[in-house]
Amino acid sequence: MVKLAVIFFTMILVDNYVLAKFLGICPFLGVSKKLDSAVGMSLAVTFVMVLATAATWPIQTFLLTPANPDGSLKWDMGYLQTIVFILIIAILVQLLENFLKKFIPALYKSLGVYLPLITTNCTILGVTILNLDNGYDFIESIVCAAGAGIGFLVAMVLFSGVRRRVEQAVTPKCFEGLPITLVAAAVTSLSFMGFGGIIDAIFNVAA
Amino acid sequence: MNPILMAIVLVTVIGLIGAVILVAASIFMYVPVDERVEKITAVLAGANCGACGCAGCADYAKSIVEDGNAVNKCTPGGAACAAKVAEIMGVDAGSSTPMKAVVACSGTCGKTGKKYEFQGVQSCQAVKGLYGGDGLCKFGCLGYGDCTRACAFDAIHIVDGIAKVDREKCTGCGACAAVCPNAVISIVPEHKRKPVVLCQNKDKGPDTRKACTAGCIGCMKCAKACPKEAITVENFLAKIDQDKCVGCQLCVKECPMGVIHVPANE
Numbered sequence: 001m002v003k004l005a006v007i008f009f010t011m012i013l014v015d016n017y018v019l020a021k022f023l024g025i026c027p028f029l030g031v032s033k034k035l036d037s038a039v040g041m042s043l044a045v046t047f048v049m050v051l052a053t054a055a056t057w058p059i060q061t062f063l064l065t066p067a068n069p070d071g072s073l074k075w076d077m078g079y080l081q082t083i084v085f086i087l088i089i090a091i092l093v094q095l096l097e098n099f100l101k102k103f104i105p106a107l108y109k110s111l112g113v114y115l116p117l118i119t120t121n122c123t124i125l126g127v128t129i130l131n132l133d134n135g136y137d138f139i140e141s142i143v144c145a146a147g148a149g150i151g152f153l154v155a156m157v158l159f160s161g162v163r164r165r166v167e168q169a170v171t172p173k174c175f176e177g178l179p180i181t182l183v184a185a186a187v188t189s190l191s192f193m194g195f196g197g198i199i200d201a202i203f204n205v206a207a
Numbered sequence: 208m209n210p211i212l213m214a215i216v217l218v219t220v221i222g223l224i225g226a227v228i229l230v231a232a233s234i235f236m237y238v239p240v241d242e243r244v245e246k247i248t249a250v251l252a253g254a255n256c257g258a259c260g261c262a263g264c265a266d267y268a269k270s271i272v273e274d275g276n277a278v279n280k281c282t283p284g285g286a287a288c289a290a291k292v293a294e295i296m297g298v299d300a301g302s303s304t305p306m307k308a309v310v311a312c313s314g315t316c317g318k319t320g321k322k323y324e325f326q327g328v329q330s331c332q333a334v335k336g337l338y339g340g341d342g343l344c345k346f347g348c349l350g351y352g353d354c355t356r357a358c359a360f361d362a363i364h365i366v367d368g369i370a371k372v373d374r375e376k377c378t379g380c381g382a383c384a385a386v387c388p389n390a391v392i393s394i395v396p397e398h399k400r401k402p403v404v405l406c407q408n409k410d411k412g413p414d415t416r417k418a419c420t421a422g423c424i425g426c427m428k429c430a431k432a433c434p435k436e437a438i439t440v441e442n443f444l445a446k447i448d449q450d451k452c453v454g455c456q457l458c459v460k461e462c463p464m465g466v467i468h469v470p471a472n473e
Contacts, residue, residue: 058255059221059381064217065219075210077213077214080214080217080218083218084217084218084221087218087221087222087225088221088225091225091229093227093407094229094232095228095232098229098232098233098236099232099236101236101238102236102237104237165328168328168329168330168332168333169328169329170328170329190297193336
């Protein structure tokens with residue numbers, strides 16, 4: 001239980017996908033202009049992350065690199081990971097969109113625009129692959145994906161606030177627009193560096 | 208088995224299974240979409256300005272088809288757009304007067320002054336929060352350009368200290384009116400002859416005079432001059448009822464402060 005909590009909070013504060021791993025910068029910069037769209041996008045990302053992890057973990061474990069009881073691999077198709085995962089995630093998102101359209105139109109309406117955007121989002125692929133690289137089991141992977149999603153939400157919400165201030169401030173002409181946004185993103189990212197080691201200390205896990 | 212062959216088979220099989228699932232899903236979970244919705248969305252201006260009262264153009268198209276919303280509410284698209292939508296829906300377009308933004312303030316540089324020097328975040332919203340704005344007149348245009356930033360059509364700019372609407376570019380979407388903290392901007396039907404009082408000052412005459420040399424002092428001259436009783440003075444501020452106004456422009460000549468203008472001719 002403690003390990004799950006450590007994974008979850010580490011993903012949010014220390015290993016934040018946007019601010020520490022620099023994945024998913026595109027939606028981070030693109031959709032963080034307004035608070036409500038930032039929240040909508042993050043919720044959709046969280047949702048798809050968990051679902052994608054639930055689908056890709058078994059595929060990697062049982063199809064691409066199945067292991068014998070003694071630990072040796074039956075066959076090694078690990079090099080197909082990227083292409084197969086992208087395929088799976090694309091199918092999944094498409095399916096999800098159809099499903100929501102039919103059965104939960106309200107949710108479809110609120111997530112609508114963001115779902116197709118997520119299909120090719122690198123955070124999703126990043127989460128699924130890094131889960132396996134870290135050797136997490138199924139439950140740990142799901143928790144990690146959920147944490148990564150919430151971390152994305154935190155980053156987006158914080159940054160949309162930062163951005164509002166930045167847009168109202170007077171910026172030097174040469175910094176206007178994207179440059180100042182990137183500078184602001186860098187400072188936000190720096191501030192998250194301050195969380196390094198905090199989770200290990202809280203849960204008394206030997207580093 | 209040959210590892211290359213196996214890789215090909217594996218990816219192909221996963222792809223095929225995915226394809227079958229998606230095809231099945233699109234058949235079983237098919238949601239009928241009225242094709243008119245897409246057609247109307249294509250015809251609308253696509254500014255997603257919300258002037259029609261719906262959340263974006265697609266939403267408005269949907270409400271036209273499904274809820275029988277009026278076809279002439281797309282202000283940026285104007286009459287041409289309304290006609291096209293009406294054609295798709297097979298109904299009469301009805302008349303749609305073009306709506307344009309009007310900045311009800313005449314306090315340009317030199318006519319009014321500053322109460323203090325403001326050096327904070329350069330936005331109307333921010334300056335309004337500090338003692339009700341830096342202008343001597345607390346009702347007028349603040350001139351920090353929140354409206355300019357809100358405008359999707361590059362149609363409103365700060366000229367000579369106050370906001371000025373580019374009447375060619377303005378679509379009357381109301382985005383500027385929504386962000387103005389002093390509510391100086393209103394969306395008025397464009398008319399070649401009907402004038403508007405370009406002042407918002409509700410202070411008594413002498414106070415208005417002290418703040419601005421181009422402010423409505425509530426002298427009632429326009430109201431007396433109006434042959435149609437279209438002008439009322441309330442809180443020392445004249446207001447012209449656009450429905451009653453016939454465009455004789457007697458009030459324009461009568462106004463001692465020169466704040467009544469026909470925005471269309473500016």
